[in-house]
Structures are given as C-alpha cells and as structure tokens.
Amino acid sequence: DKASPEMRFYFPAPDVQFVSDLSKQLVDDRGDRNMNCVINKRASYISGQTIYGDAVLANVGYTRRDTELQTDHVNLCTYYRILLRKLPDGIYKISKDSILVAELPCVYTRTSWKGPSPRDLLCSFCRLQRLSEPHFAANGVSASCNVLVGSEEMGSPKATAGNQCANDGRIAKENPDMFKCSVKIYSKKRELLLEYSTDYSWSKETDAIQNSALKVLIWFNRYFKQLNTPVEKFYLPKSTDGFTIYPNIFLQEFAMCLSVYGKTSGGDSRTCNAVGYFSMDTSYQQLESSAFLTDIDGQDSGVFPSHGSLACISYSVHLFMKDSRTRYLLEVNNEFEFEIGAGAVRNQLESCATQLSVNQSACFVDQLSDRDLSLAAADSCVLEFSVKVLQVTEPLEDRMEKALFNPPLSKQRVEFAVRHINQLHATTLVNITFILVPYLQVLACHY
Structure with a gap:
C-alpha cells in the first residue's frame, strides 16, 4: 500500500x-x-x-x-510532471497516461471525448495558475429569435438581448434551440485578462460550454508554445477569432510563469533551460505529418481507421541513440483510444495508424521535439514508436457527415432543392412535384 x-x-x-x-x-x-x-x-x-x-x-x-x-x-521525473500539470494540455496528457503521444484535441464531441471534460480542464488550469474560476455565460436563442435567454454562472448579471439574434436569424429559424457561450478569465484579484465570445451556435447548452472552454484551452496552449513571440505581435486588443486580451493584466499574472518557462524580463529567454524550460515548438510536426513505416507485421484485415472513427491502439516509445544503438523505454500504453482527425495525438502517430488495418503493427522514427520532456540533449537521439491497431469503431453516420461536410449533406440537399424551386419560379404543387420527382430519382439512384 x-x-x-x-x-x-x-x-x-x-x-x-x-x-x-x-x-x-x-x-x-x-x-x-x-x-x-x-x-x-x-x-x-x-x-x-x-x-x-x-x-x-x-x-x-x-x-x-x-x-x-x-x-x-x-525525482526529476516528478518535477517535470508537476510542471507539465500546470500547462494547458498537461492535465489532459497525464489523465490519458500518454505524455509523448496524446495532444489536446481541436474538436469536442460528447461520444468520443475521453478523460476530463474541456470545462474541467480549463478550471483546473486556472486553479493551478492561481487564477479565479473561469466564468461561463451560456445564452440560448429562442425559436422566434426575439429573445436571448441568458444562463450564466457565478452569479453574474444576465446578458442583454441586443442585436445578437440578428446575426443568427437564419440559424435560429432552422434550429430553434441553439446556444452560444462566452468565457471570461479573471486574475486572482478579479481583474479581466482574457475574454472569448463566438457567433457559432450549438444545439445543446453543454456542447456550447465545452466547445468554448476547449477554444480557450487551445488559445492558452498556443500561447505557451510561442513564449518567445514579441509581445507587440502576439497581443492584439481585439482579435478576429473571438478573443480579447488585456496585455497588462495578462503579463502581470503570468510573469512568474514566463520566467520559469523561458521568457524573462532581461531578454534572455533561455536562462531556465537546464531544468525548467519545455521546448514545445511543434512547427516541424505540421511539415512532417506523414510517418514512414517499417517492420509492418500482421495480415491485412481490410478494416482501416477513417476520419471520425475511434481507433484503439497499443504503442511503445523508445529513446533511440543512433551512435551507440542503445534504446531506452520512455512510455508504453497497452490500450489507447483516440478519434481520427480530431488532433488528439501527434501527427506522425495518426498517420501511422491510418496506414494500418486492425491487428497490424509497425514502427516509425520521429525527431526528438520534446527534448526536455524526455530529459535528453544529444542531437543523435530520435524517438522510435511501435504501434499496433487493436480495434476500429466506425463513426455514426451523422457524426461522419458533420466531420466531412460543412454544412451537412442533408442540409445541402434541402438547400439545393429550395434554390432549384426558386430558380424555376414554381408556385403550385404540380410544378413543385414535377421539379422534385427527377431530383429524388437521381438521389435514389446515387445512394
């Protein structure tokens, strides 16, 4: 015990x-x-x-x-795990028991999200950074789009209706029960340092809250990966992606964090590199997103992971020293599940998984980006991944449709039919029937 x-x-x-x-x-x-x-x-x-x-x-x-x-x-691993927990994606990595493979997903879906919810992750991040609890304000647009009903937390006053429905009149008519959510991050002294709002709506209030929380987490995660970006370039009074940053309060709250992770007031951004700095430049992953597989083993079952499907894999990660041919086991996971296309794992591993069928395994080599995470500094070191696909769960049709088509195909078909009717100036039921019958016949033959 x-x-x-x-x-x-x-x-x-x-x-x-x-x-x-x-x-x-x-x-x-x-x-x-x-x-x-x-x-x-x-x-x-x-x-x-x-x-x-x-x-x-x-x-x-x-x-x-x-x-x-x-x-x-x-030990030193304990220290690094403590630092990792204070990063925006750290708690998610630790909860998945996958530090070198798991990444904070870029999309939230209730059916495939595993681990703590985005809202819980954001609350934990704020607590670990000694910030106030984040404030979530979920607003529901009524069917008539005349009233904007507010459902806010933490006892703040409800938002006014204003003209917010005007921008979403079309959406509100098609989906009468839609929700938006704005997020505010305050300092420990209750000073506003970040605000996020979006025009995008969700059919459920929970989805609106979770997606907005995820957007804020992603913003913080991107910020922590660009600590060396000049302040005047990074902080914009009002950005186009829905974020409003208050630089003075923000820098004041994260001053100690910046000094630990590498950015100091003296201009030396790497004074803490020895034991305190996380190298998180992932630009190479965007360029090298395809994995070159070796040692492919197993029969082709014909079942491959596709966009939107849930892939269950087992993997191991070794630190491989090319000069001495020495391998050190860094991480192993016998059952790891993630959604294809959600950005939930490093790009090279997802590329590897999509090239394998169920019960097939392979290896690939990746450059050592998380050098400080693996406590290695030699340029001759690489990461060697061994991956096996255990199971693939195909996505539901509606999830697959939303993942591949925007707007969904069903909505595109209806809009096409309505547009076609309007173009032909059909005014009677007979005219509409003559127009729709050939259209439906084409759809039936195609599907």
Whole structure:
C-alpha cells in the first residue's frame, strides 16, 4: 500500500525584517544577493507563494496508521510532471497516461471525448495558475429569435438581448434551440485578462460550454508554445477569432510563469533551460505529418481507421541513440483510444495508424521535439514508436457527415432543392412535384 502523498517545499526562512524594508519590485525581480534572499522562481511558481533561496521538494508520507505504508520518492521525473500539470494540455496528457503521444484535441464531441471534460480542464488550469474560476455565460436563442435567454454562472448579471439574434436569424429559424457561450478569465484579484465570445451556435447548452472552454484551452496552449513571440505581435486588443486580451493584466499574472518557462524580463529567454524550460515548438510536426513505416507485421484485415472513427491502439516509445544503438523505454500504453482527425495525438502517430488495418503493427522514427520532456540533449537521439491497431469503431453516420461536410449533406440537399424551386419560379404543387420527382430519382439512384 502507498500512503497519501503530501508534497512539501523545505527552505530557509529569510530575515523578514530586512526583506520587508526592500522595494517589493526589486525583491520580485532579483531579491537581495547580499542577504541570500534571491527569489526561487521555480519553487515559487510551483507552490504559489514566494520562496527565497534554495528549496528541497519532498514527498512526505505518514506511518501513524500502518508502518507498512510507502510513498514514492521525488525525482526529476516528478518535477517535470508537476510542471507539465500546470500547462494547458498537461492535465489532459497525464489523465490519458500518454505524455509523448496524446495532444489536446481541436474538436469536442460528447461520444468520443475521453478523460476530463474541456470545462474541467480549463478550471483546473486556472486553479493551478492561481487564477479565479473561469466564468461561463451560456445564452440560448429562442425559436422566434426575439429573445436571448441568458444562463450564466457565478452569479453574474444576465446578458442583454441586443442585436445578437440578428446575426443568427437564419440559424435560429432552422434550429430553434441553439446556444452560444462566452468565457471570461479573471486574475486572482478579479481583474479581466482574457475574454472569448463566438457567433457559432450549438444545439445543446453543454456542447456550447465545452466547445468554448476547449477554444480557450487551445488559445492558452498556443500561447505557451510561442513564449518567445514579441509581445507587440502576439497581443492584439481585439482579435478576429473571438478573443480579447488585456496585455497588462495578462503579463502581470503570468510573469512568474514566463520566467520559469523561458521568457524573462532581461531578454534572455533561455536562462531556465537546464531544468525548467519545455521546448514545445511543434512547427516541424505540421511539415512532417506523414510517418514512414517499417517492420509492418500482421495480415491485412481490410478494416482501416477513417476520419471520425475511434481507433484503439497499443504503442511503445523508445529513446533511440543512433551512435551507440542503445534504446531506452520512455512510455508504453497497452490500450489507447483516440478519434481520427480530431488532433488528439501527434501527427506522425495518426498517420501511422491510418496506414494500418486492425491487428497490424509497425514502427516509425520521429525527431526528438520534446527534448526536455524526455530529459535528453544529444542531437543523435530520435524517438522510435511501435504501434499496433487493436480495434476500429466506425463513426455514426451523422457524426461522419458533420466531420466531412460543412454544412451537412442533408442540409445541402434541402438547400439545393429550395434554390432549384426558386430558380424555376414554381408556385403550385404540380410544378413543385414535377421539379422534385427527377431530383429524388437521381438521389435514389446515387445512394
């Protein structure tokens, strides 16, 4: 049995009298080296409080109930997992037990989403960053599109109707029960630092909340991967994708985070590279999205993963040193499920899975992008993936239609028929019948 872990920092207490006499800005920036009161930014970032000087991170267990209880030792992997949990996609990776393969999906579907919901992930991210709880405001558009009914959380006043229905009149008439959701992120002092709103509507309130939460998570994830982007280029007062950023408050809240992950006020963006910086430049993945497979094994069953289907695979990841031909096992997962086309895994692994049928396995080699995650610095190292497709669940027809066609085919057919009727100026039932019969015959022959 293992005891309930309690992670603690141990550090020498500074001379409070001297520290209080210093300028707070000076202490926050560099401390006082003469009094050994230098701010420990990594420890402060993890603990959420100011820690001066060196600190020891320990996992404390108790044997009051049973002397046989054990606790895990703290090592470098523990430290990196703590840092990973504070990233926008970190909790998702850990919940999937897949750090090197899983990625935060770009779309949310209730039937295929596995693990914590986007809303729970965003709330956890805000708590770990010492921000206030995110505010979600879901608005339902009535069938007549005359009233915008607000359903907000955290006791905030309801949104006014305004002219929001005007932009969605066509959608509201076709789908009378549609919902939108806006998200606001506040600092721990309740100062607004980010706001997201969208014109897109969902048929269920839960879907609106979850999709909006996912959009905010993706934005934060993109931000953490572009920490070296100049501030004047990254922060826009009002962006075209529905986000409004308040730079001063934002930078103030994430100042400690920026210093830990590599961006400092002194202009040196890599002063913490040794043990604190995550290299998350994934631009190479967009260029090298196809995997070159080797050692393909197993009979072709004819069942291949397709867009929108759920693929269940087993995989292992080894750190492969080309010079010495040495392999180190980094990660293994005997049953991992993800949706094809949702961006839920790294591109090369999805490319590998789509080239294999059920019960087939193969290997491929990928460049070492997450160098700090795997604690390797040698340029001669690569990642070797071994993948086997265990099962493929075909998507439902409506999900497949939504994934491949926008708008859905059924809606396109109806719009085509209505447009065709209007073009021929059909005014009587007889005229409409003569027009629709050939059209329906073509559809019947085609499908």
